Amino acid sequence: MSDPRPAYEQDRAFASTLARGLSVLRAFRAGDDGLTNAQIAERTGLPKSTVSRLTFTLGCLGYLTQPQRADRYRPGPTLLAMGHVAAASLAFLDPAQEMMQALADRTGTLVLFAVRDRDKVALMRTWRPQRVASIWLEVGHRLPVGGSSSGLAVLGATTQAEFAGLLEDRPENPLDGGTLQDLRLEARAQLVGQGYTVVRRALRHTRTISAASVPFRSPRLAGPVAFSCGALDDVLPDDRITAEVGPALRDTVARLQRLVGTQGSPAWPGTPTD
Template identity: 45%
Template sequence: MQDSDINQEGSAPADLARSNEERYFITALARGLEVLACFRAADKSLSNQQIAERCGLPKSTVTRFTYTLTRLGYLLQVEAGGKFTLGTATLALGSSMLARLDIRQMARPMMQELADFSGTTVSIAVRDRLSMIYVEVCRSTAALSLSLQVGSRMPLAASAIGRAYLVKAGEQERKEILSRSQELDELAYTAMRDALAKGLKDYEQFGCATSFGEWQKDVNGIAVGFYPIGGSQLMSINCGGPASSVSQQFLLDEARPRLLEIAKRLES
């Protein structure tokens, strides 16, 4: 048997599986969803050029997508021939998703209690590609608590809430996340790989993930990943605040036991 035959035999099942999967992938739909996903909580509106730059698509292609999405109510044109913002149709989708997350109602009193005790912001987030999106946020009344809200995004690699997710995720999901990172560039892949290693080390030492001045130099945070009662979607819960009022030692000594207890109660 020739080497070429051996290689062909060895690679055929994997190639066939990828081929079968790709048959069901609709590129136009994927790009349309990428257009919607490129909007961030801080964005008041985006132009076709800005969307094109974020999605890595030609402006002419984006123009057709934004026209279609506007007609369907997923985008709203706020200036004639100008910029776009998310429309009410996306609100309906988001509301339906949040309504299914019953865990938020169960978690909110415990989160608020921890926020008030520690003078921090306590949040729950789920993963969206290489980001974490907040689905519930409780703040203390402290003037220096973080001004994050439902819908805010956090980087998966640099944040405690993202690292906690990486640690708790299954092997297949980790591979998919690392693969997505590598598609961006080598720096993103290295950062994600290092974030996983840091998270695993933190979990071994503290039972949680940490980020002390790594997401933002003046912000400290800790987080735990958990699978909510009756649910299969992995989530993370964090506790953090400005480094000037929430020290690393306070989070580890005082807030960490309470955060771990909340995650345990939400999971069991």
């Protein structure tokens, strides 16, 4: 019977205790009002006794804090400082701020920035349209690679080596029973043909939300990320994606690439074997 763990976790150099501690930190989401050890154990799959030791250690080091309710942990000052440093290193998000807000207002959609987080993609920033109701997805929300347009954009932009690394994290297969390799080729064809990706309705993780996504590359990141526009189906039907929102998103991301000095270099490789 094969070991279900990724190959890198079986390497002797892999620090399992550190990985478990980081999984505790990854359990927190933007909308949480603190988490108990039991809630962290449920989200991470770790034994509660292990979680208790890890949260105690992380609390001592300032990565977690218990400001008021003693049974609940929250991100601490050390973790917040590290997050600020990490965000500051993504210089392209500063010029993206005005551009993506303008896109959200123009299209009446939620615009978001997502990155691959092991076997899924995670939302790192959102821009909501002003004076228009929009869908609500919080920062930290995670979506399946094969079931979201953001994941599809990242998948289509991966090099062969990046794709092999993605498979190491064992992402879920598409809902139609196909393979991620086939979906990668489908995503690449969409990027080459129209410059953005749209996940097929049968594959959607959230059936009532439509979205279009465009991959983006930065020399500060190890792989592709994605910008997306999303809304409920009645606000963003397929014909509106094709006629308006998809091209607007594609052109906005292209302007951002030119602004940060990556013009002429698409986020995806020339061929799927690159």
